[in-house]
Amino acid sequence: MSEMTRPATETETTEFTTPPSRSLGWLFWVCVGWLGLNVLGAIFASVLPLPDPLYQNYMAINASPSLHHLLGTDDLGRDIFSRIVFGSRVSIAVGVGSMIIGFGIGAPLGMLAAYRRGRLDAILTTAMYVFLAFPAIVAVIAVLSFWTPRALAKIILVIGLASVPLVYRVIRTATMAVATKDYVVAAKVQGATDRRILVRELLPNIAPVGISFLLVGIATVVTLEGALAFLGLSVNPPTPSWGNMINESRTVMSQNPWLVLFPSLAMCLFLLCLNFIGDRLRSHFDVTEVKL
């Protein structure tokens, strides 16, 4: 054993070039706070002291913002603030729900295909590219037009399935970059099972890419819901959603600009925050970027 203590002295001068811990910045936390507020609002909308979003107050039609109606009322006298908070339920549910489906199916398939390669990869990738070649938005519109009555769950399911090939492609590419690293080979050589390699070695290294794509994905789906509402294919009125509200206010835009401004603003801020957080997280967790 005395022989073995010698090399230890060779690294006595061990010094670390630990990267300076980079903070995420105050703007990041402002964005997180705003998103948190949105989500809490959506969850607790019904217990918050808000006016009924469906109550039509004919005494206050197209009212301007006031203490009584924080953001004014619409052409049917419904409280806009309340409708935005309740509307966020639909937007957030569609965004998060469909991405859970998209990632739940697309991510494991993408990882498996990139790790195993061979025939499994060839079949899956070809299939996914066939789906990708088909314009997803047209497919979503077609399915939602015929699959009546429309319900939130159906919208989530259709958009979620449509996003699977995209998620698959992103996760597969990210995994392929990692799967050829020597540490993956080393794990295999140590006798690790495939499942262990996927979970321990690959997952932590593709998670940053995955999370940032997840956030961007949610943002995209929220916009998509808006677009569907514009075509009258989102949840049925009078249930509020941001998309529905923008769509309905179209006709009275000149008389009551608040009506289109506030839901648009809500959606815009929500998307901005999601994209900003996604981008920040990606660069924060990028090991290679930390190196220099």
Place this chain on the structure above:
Amino acid sequence: MSLLDVQNLSVTLHTPHGDLPAVADVSLSVGAEETLGIVGESGSGKTMLARSIMGLLPRARASASGSVKLKGVEMVGARASDLRRLWATEVAMIFQDPMTALNPVMRVGRQIDETLRVRLGLSRSAARARAIELLEMVGIPSPEKRYAAYPGQLSGGMRQRVVIAMALAASPSLILADEPTTGLDVTIQAQILNLLDELQARLHTSMILITHDLGVVATRTSHLAVMYAGRIVETGTTRDVFARHRMPYTRALLESSPRVSNPAHTRLTAIPGRPPNLLRLGEGCAFAPRCGFASERCHRERPELSVPDESSHAFACFNPLEVGR
């Protein structure tokens, strides 16, 4: 007067972790038709030294002080247009990775053509003829055919030959070769080093050969400078530095390299520890923490590079080794 004269050159890199003294107070000179070898481990500042001699430092992230004079023309702080003229005619650089020096989507012949036409103002047909001549000179078989090849279609050794041809295009008086053979196999390395030797003798060019490999400089250079932590710690004629080195680091470097002539299982004398972090250099000699000869003074005070006798052999050490070990 020597061809290249570097005086007290220092280069500071501005990194997110702080200012890093990549090159500190380096002075050297290269005479006509001389070959100076610069050896050092990674992080010793040898590549930064080459880049600052060329005036190739990224201006936003680095600042240089001191003086680099090529044929009496100051290069530190020179205007971009003046530098371009020097690059065109007086000094050329050969990089470690020939792939980065070549444009992958442009035929190699056209890349040499372009150099010739821009630098020497040759006509299209004259440039083509000269390019093929250059390819032939650097030992590329069937140069007419290779003229039309893309860099990706050539092997590493052939690509390095193309880079050398480009470097020679304007018959520069100084060539800076930064690890020119590091990525190459031994037999190809021998070919390239022989080629450089041959061309240097034929064109009367001076050369600075930068490498981590003591074997490369041993028989190919007339003078040698050993770098450690951004400074030259020993310099002299190659023969002197190898045979009569005084700086413990030079000896440690020589003894830690395995040799073909040693019997199998020869125990190497490893240098303990690892190269210092340039962001956290102390007061004293940068090698002191790893040095078996370090005294208290070495940790307190930095030895200057000095010449103790009539020779040109200089070293920076308070406790130099006796000559002949």
Place this chain on the structure above:
Amino acid sequence: MSDVLLSVRELTVSFPHGAHRVSAVAGVSFDVLRGETLGLVGESGCGKSTTGKALMRIVEPTGGSVSLEGVEITTASGRALRQLRTRMQMIFQDPISSLNPRRRVRDIVAEPLDCWKSATGSERDALVSTLLNQVGIDPVANGTRYAREFSGGQCQRISIARSLAMRPQLLICDEMVSALDVSVQAQILNLLEDLKAEYGLTLLFIAHDLAVVKNVSDRVAVMYLGTICEIGPADVLYETPAHPYTKFLLSAALEADPDAPQNREVLQGEPPSPLDPPSGCRFRTRCPLAQERCALEAPLAREVSAGHQVACHFPLARTT
């Protein structure tokens, strides 16, 4: 013949390349004896790394046989293969990419133990600390750091610690010091020699650097374009190479000595493409001694002195 640990017979590996197949390893046979270090040298593209990987089945051999103490590796599968792999370990060239940047040093070293549940709880922790100490990494101060915070030399130490966790019999070192600085390289080579003695390891040391290989090897095999052209005791092979290629390779190696013999013979040209290897002897296109017979028939390995075999029709005479 002394005790053979690993026996390789007519190993071939080929990869599809468009409509053709590239044969990276074209019929390689050798034995690794228990307790020795066999060096495998050659230039890039000669198939030395592919050979090492094929032994571990990281790339699939397309033919031949590999057996570890008589157990065939090429046909093993599933759990049997995983178990076989723990008796052989591999260390890679790139120290940084060998370690998962998002895992802590202790977990990396303990990975093989966790895979096999061969040590748990305090026993596992003690073993990991011992391993880290042995490779010169302080387990208390550095065990909980992430792999990405270490230098190349330290990463290679951690890789060594990980590879020793299951007490393998054979360690395959694939260019393990070529990415390191000279001073660090010497540390790692010394460490490897120490651990070899401590663990009673057998080494297959794959490298392009002739001096490094000479320094660690008992026997050396020289590869060219997918075949072994010469194999023999290190000192004998370096002193009196019998294959012309070995001779050129050795004369191209640079000594850190200004008085080393100059103007040595330099091998001309570059290796042919493995897509279209020459007929007969694969070296004949660059060999100054090549004759008609070399193009017609591939030379078989034959013994020129005890344990020194060469695959050449016209081996160099022992002049010294």
